[in-house]
Amino acid sequence: MSEMDTPNNSTSSEEIPPSEPIIRSFPYRLRIEPRMEEPARWYPFLLFLGALVLALVIGGFLLVLAGGDPLRSYAHIARASFGNIGVISDTIVKATPIIFTGLACSIAFRMHLWNIGAEGQFIMGAFGAGAVVLIPLLPEGTPVWIFIPVMAVAGIVAGAFWGFIPGFLKARLKVNEIITTLMMNYIAIAWINFFIFAVWSEGGFQMTTKFPDNAWLPRLLDYANRIPVFRGLTTHLGFLIGVLAAFVLWYIIFRSRWGYEIRLIGDNPRAAQYAGINIQRNTILVMMVSGALAGLGGMSEVAGVVHRLQTSPIAAGYGFTGIIVAWLAKLNPFGVVLVSILFGALILAGREIQPSGLPKMIQGIILVCLIASDFFIRYRIRFVRLGEEI
């Protein structure tokens, strides 16, 4: 940030497009000019890495200010998240909910629908899945292969419903979806709290009873007696479902007619309208799909990890992290999976790190640097010898 700050901010910002000497008394000057040609394929990737490194440097600097040791903290993060197969598995467990919320955000953002409500949709998905067990909707001895799909459907429906409300308000009444989705997050937290504390509370504790075994997603460690390497690994089926969802979403966005409509609305709503694409209908649909993905993530988390309803591990901010992840991945579904694993590592290792707000701060810095770096895709900076004209 700071490096870019100095050149064009100092001579107030109005003079960007025309060439303007910025560093005087120096035989070269800095020119910022719009990029006419497509940048090379590797260029955005390099920019991404540069922004990431810059973010870590800034984060380290702030860490020093707060009295920490950045190198030790970063080394600790790397060791605690990729050090051995056990922690890699833990990293994947942490990444799984983020994959879902990241995918949820990426499809909505693709249409420039700012769904900030993945958090609430995730919570409602967890609630829906939990309700199947706790009401209970299914008799006690129901086999796993019926229980899990029913929970998944319940999670999807609950999440989609939570996405439908802001989608409908946006499509029909032009109500700003940023605010409504955000408010729905707070409502979802109060909603699930009400059930956890009052309705399904286990003996007055702030959690429900543990789900029966047949409502658990299969985990690697369940197969440890056949494949000994899996002993103690808690990676669950949700990860596979998430990767599968990424494939499906990729196909929808880049290979289907509907995906084309979504991309067209996002890039140029007016052109989409003239092409006869129903924007209202797509707004509602995309919000519902987005909510459904987040809701499925909530189901995967309660059935795969938490195994009960409990506020703090469910409303842990995965929905918000999903926003950053979607953006870092440039809204590409496969990118979401990769970035989610990185962020899973950050969250996993961050739990033991002091001060505890650190992972959140680094996430924020990464996002800020990345957004700022996009400038260099549209513009380039050249050093020009003084007196030399192009």
Added chain:
Amino acid sequence: MDLIIILHAGVASGTVLLFATLGELFAERSGVINLGVEGMMLIGAMSAYSVALYTGNPWLGVVIAMLAAGLISQIHAFIAITLQADQVVSGLAITFLATGISLVLGEGLSKAGAVSLLPNLSIPLLSQIPLLGAIFFTKQSVLVYIGFLLIPLAWYYIYYTRPGMHLRAVGEYPAAADALGINVFRLRYFYVFLGGILAGLSGATISLAISPGWFSELTTSGQGWIAIGLVIFAQWDPLRAAFGAYAFGALRRLIFDIQGPTTLLGLANPFYYNPYWGFILQMMPYAFTIIVLVIGSREALRKRLGAPAAIGVPYIRGERGL
């Protein structure tokens, strides 16, 4: 449950929303949406509290809070105005960043103990007015009175002064404003800064006056987002914004206080005997925000009112804009 006490406290907690809403209103009037309000409020609350703690001077805390939040807002200004990036994403990034920074720097502050708070005072003559005096002018924080002054000032400034006209021009039709010699970029930077300052003041109002202390993210508990919603409800008008802010402040207090007494209007108070209904009550401010937005949007559709035309659109000189 005394209605006057609730309204009195409602005016106080409405002041928090008032500052944040007015700040965002100025920024959006100039054409820049800043979704970082929640984060800037947290920065304000955290720095006000810690400065007051270490120096013993709450006023210094307020000033630092305003500067700190103003500084954070300039990151958004740089990204949105100079780098012409998407303002929605940038604002969200600012919220994450500012929340993270205030959590890191505010570590341990919640157990830090009491600080000297801003004084409460009564206004001599005005507090004698029946009813209104007791609600608005008796034993309120100094910041509440600053809020009272700010409303007519903002209103007059936006609609009846030359700089106010420039502000509106920059938000409605930046290319024309530029042609008239108004520095679009400088003005936008300035109003984003003003928005940041007011968000910082709003945060300081929480941590040093209304509900003193630092409770990490719960300090603001989404009020920054409610403020952004209120700007839309207010249709970018400071008087409507003030009305909305105080109404929401009163609502927050009502929800808080309604669970206290054993009887309500002569009947057994259901909220007292079913404490878990509190969760349903907690949803109310957020549900009301959505309702208020729906009302505002319907009205805007009907009257063909709307946001400043250039809102969210970076101004690029020489490009055919709006």
